[in-house]
Amino acid sequence: MVTSAPFTLCRITRSERIYWYALFRNPETGERTNKKSVEMLRKELGIVSQHPVKRRDEAILICQKALDQGLIFGKREPITLYSYLKSFYDWDSSPYVERRNLLDPGSISKDYIATRKNLLANHILPRIKPNLFLSAVTLNQLEQIQLSLVKEGKLASTTINLCMGALSLALGEAQKRSLIPSTLAYRVQPLKSVHRVRGILSEDELRSFMHYLKKQGEERIYLACLLSLLTGMRSGELRALQFTAIGDGIITVDQAYADKAGLKEPKGKKTRYVPCPTFLCDALRDLSIANPNPNAHHLVFWSKRGGGFVSSHYFSERLQEELERSGVMTKEEMVERNITFHSLRHIANTLLRGSVDEHVLRLTIGHSSEQLSDLYTHLSQRGLKSVELAQQNNILPLLGEDTP
DSSP states (O other): OOOOOSEEEEEEEETTEEEEEEEEBOTTTOOBOOOEEHHHHHHHTTOOOSSOOOOHHHHHHHHHHHHHTTTTTOOOOOOBHHHHHHHHTOTTTOHHHHHHHHHSTTSSOHHHHHHHHHHIIIIIGGGSOTTOBGGGOOHHHHHHHHHHHHHHOOSOHHHHHHHHHHHHHHHHHHHHTTSSOTTSOOOOOOOOOOOOOOOOOOHHHHHHHHHHHHHHSOHHHHHHHHHHHHHOOOHHHHHHOBGGGBOSSEEEEOOEEETTTEEEOOTTSOOEEEEOOHHHHHHHHHHHHTOSSOOTTOBSSBOTTTSSBOOTTHHHHHHHHHHHHHTSOOHHHHHHHTOOTHHHHHHHHHHHBTTBOHHHHHHHHTOOOHHHHHHOSSOOHHHHHHHHHHIIIIIHHHHTOOOO
8 A cells, every 4th residue: 555755855956056945744644744945954954065965865864864753743742663573463452553443444454463463562572672762773684674574483384474564564554644654664575475275185084074973973963064065154254153044944144243343244245145055054053942042133143152253263173173083184294285174164165166156156255346246245045046956966965964
């Protein structure tokens, strides 16, 4: 995003001589000052010279020094980089968070802020000297932080990029507020990272695992896995699933649950309707009713500790535990092949593809782009039926479930 410069330079030529003037932007109000002579600012800074300011880069340096030393808007109390970063991603007090939510409500979530706050607290702040002033930060110091993270060898390149991205965003905001020079670069070259492909089970592995779950596993885990396999629902959507969202052969996906944000719109911010076999709808409703601690949300996958929302890692942990117990896969194989609960969503997408129109599949699974969402505002009855038939023909027989 392009940011407003703290000042604008203009050059005036009179009698073959060049004069530079600057208009400064107040970082608090956004208003511009009257024109100020760059040569007069040089005098106020105590820089003695008999030669006029001719070059633009010289004029820029003088204007930046005038800002840094408080000649334009008053002297600021020096801020350390440590204290600035520590408060930048604070949900309750950060001016950045407040401004984002006021200008574009819902554009930034508590979970997004909490993640970046934790990244900085755990990996960046311990590497910063407490007495380093924000105004003295250099690109070289940021690159040294990145290099130390790489040498430590504990974080993946993707995670290091997230850390440095959170740091760069905070410094970019500091430049917009004229807390640090806008003429310097503070963005570190990201590390090259290879996206790790999400692993999926083979058909034989899936058949063996689901047979084991149905006969010997915990019912709620079996139902969660079966639901995700048939509909591609995400774990956050399963956490938020309520009794009232389950219809006769169809489920309304209009909510997800996150630890900080609580109940929210699903990814993509679009309600979608996914066909679900009647026997599974009945079983999900029964599971909701079986909650010994009913609450206002009437959750389907309720926690055994109090009947509320299950934890963010509940489904993946339980899936991996059951996979190991079933003998289908070891822990080492799961890590090597990158098998998680989200893998079931990829399997659903794989097994349904080819039997369902691609646009309908994307809207059902929840991969639709904004353009597709605008084009297909709702699924037709024919589209829903095609998904239902694909479930019956491609997935249920593989799992040994009876079809109507």
